[in-house]
Amino acid sequence: MDSNYQLSLSSAQQMVDEWIKKYGVRYFNELTNMAILTEEVGEVARIMARQFGEQSMKNSEDDKNLADELADVLFVMICIANQTGVDLTEAFERNMEKKTKRDSSRHTENSKLK
Numbered sequence: 001m002d003s004n005y006q007l008s009l010s011s012a013q014q015m016v017d018e019w020i021k022k023y024g025v026r027y028f029n030e031l032t033n034m035a036i037l038t039e040e041v042g043e044v045a046r047i048m049a050r051q052f053g054e055q056s057m058k059n060s061e062d063d064k065n066l067a068d069e070l071a072d073v074l075f076v077m078i079c080i081a082n083q084t085g086v087d088l089t090e091a092f093e094r095n096m097e098k099k100t101k102r103d104s105s106r107h108t109e110n111s112k113l114k
Helices: 009-024 030-051 066-084 088-103
Strands: none
Touching: 009 066, 009 088, 030 066, 066 088
16 A cells, blocks of 8 residues: 555445455354454453553563554454444544533543643
């Protein structure tokens, strides 16, 4: 891919759908994908605990890569969005509007963050 190319959520959803149809045969059912998402988030948590927390890496974990695991989470989230009819661009924009309205001063006024 061109290094100047910026992937949109919509394009990512289309790419995942095309990949599933070409290589994955079909989407796993929603419950299976939820379990897979949980597993992938657990892998992210394991890396975070070892790279940024107090746990040490096991020799068998040396090849674990945070970026790769986050991409796995994103892939499964996109699968779930695709199979349930969620437009992630629309959902994300609505979510950002909601957060902005709700939290416009909440964090700046939080003495714990100063």
